[in-house]
Amino acid sequence: MRWIKAALLALVVAAGGAIAGWLYWQQQLDAPIALSASEVYEVRPGMGASQIIAELEARGIIAAQWPYQLLGVFEPQRLRGLRAGEFRLEPGMNAAQLLAKLSSNDVVTYRLTVPEGRTFADMRRLLGDAEALDHETRDMSDAELMTALGHEGELPEGRFFPDTYVWRRGVSDMEIFQRAYDRMASVLREVWQSRDDDLPIDTPYEALILASLIEKETGVAAERSRIAGVFKRRLERGMRLQTDPTVIYGLGEDYDGSLSRADLERRTDWNTYVISGLPPTPIALPGRAALEAAVHPAAGSALYFVARGNGEHQFSDTLAEHNAAVRRYILGEGESP
Structure with missing residues (x-):
């Protein structure tokens, strides 16, 4: 009987030890990870759970591998969902939260705003400097880029929608260009379908060109449709548009x-002081508001406008009024009537 008692005692001790070990293991899993500050960790494509756990320990994100290795033995499904991507890890996470994060779609994202009124060349420079992008198009010419997008022979200016673009590490800049192109095509199509009936333009592309002029002339929302109205009336009367941004673009x-004055008289394909009608291409990337203004110009009688120097413009019906406004706001020679 003595050996039975000894065996029972050994079993009790072993069970107690097992329970204590299990409790310690659970305590380790429930305890905060070793991070003292927020940190981005990247799971690279092809990494297995054991490699990830070893790297987490090596980087000081977790204190030890063994609690996770045991988890892989007793609950292997907890480690099967780990996925590639960049994840922002926070102090105070426990093992369950860490593994849930590394198994989620909650990856680090990067963003870039392409402002309205920038040129396509500006957009290329912005994306060329953007972090975490695969710069597939960096060595392409504009023509090669458009061909790669499936639009061979199409000029790129104005064709890409200015917006804030978000991506994950490893996304190609080609994908951003594709999204921007498709977005502009969609917005332009929608805006053109709702256009006024009496416009002096005949195609969506002409609306895109006109919108780019409006975008470059003013950043004041209330003025866009008024400037569009001036351009409409000048086009209807066969007057040259005479808008400075086209001169700048052509230079x-x-x-x-x-x-x-020599710049204004210099002949380029875009200089609307010397060419009639619209320039051959847009001169910038217009936003939706400028596109809307181009197809819904405000009624009125103004044929001229000049910058006041505060971001707004003085609109005039006659050349005499306009010249007086120029003397006041540009030359500083007194009050306009």
Whole structure:
């Protein structure tokens, strides 16, 4: 009987030890991970659970591997869902929260805003400097990029929607260009379908060109449709649009920050002081508000406008009124009537 008692005692001790070990293991899993500050951790494609756990320990994110290794033995499904991506880990997470994060779609994202009124060249520079992108298009010419997008022979200016774009690490810049192109095509199609009936333009592309002029002329929301109205009336009367941003665009790298009379008289394909009608392409990436203004110009009688120097414009019906406004706001020679 003595051996039976000894065996029972051994079983009790072993069971107690097992329970104590299990409780200690659970305590380790429930305890906060070793991080002292927020940190981004990347699970690279092809990494297995054991490699991830070893790397987490090596980087000081977890204190030890063994609690997770045991978890892989007793609850292997907990480690099967780990996925590639960048994850932001926070102090205070326990093992369950850590593994849930590494198994989720809650990955780190990057964002970039392409402002309205920037050129396509500006957009390329912004994306070229963006982090965490696969810069697939960096060495492509504009023509090669458009061909890769499936639009061979199409000029890119104005074709990409200015917006805030969000991506995960490893996404190609080609995907961002595709999203921006598709978004502009969708918005332009929608806006064109709701256009006014009496416009002096005939195609969505002409609306895109006109919207780019409006975008570059003003950042004041209330003025967009008024400027569109001026352009509409000038086009209807066969007057040249005479808008400075087209001169600047045509000068390209020759633009030094100010416009001279010689610049205004210099013939380029875009200079609306010397060409009639619209320029051959947009001069910037217009936003939705400028597109809406282009197809819904405000009624009125103004044929001229000049910058007041505060971001707004003075609108005039006659050349005499306009010249007086120029003397006041540009030359500082007194009050306009």
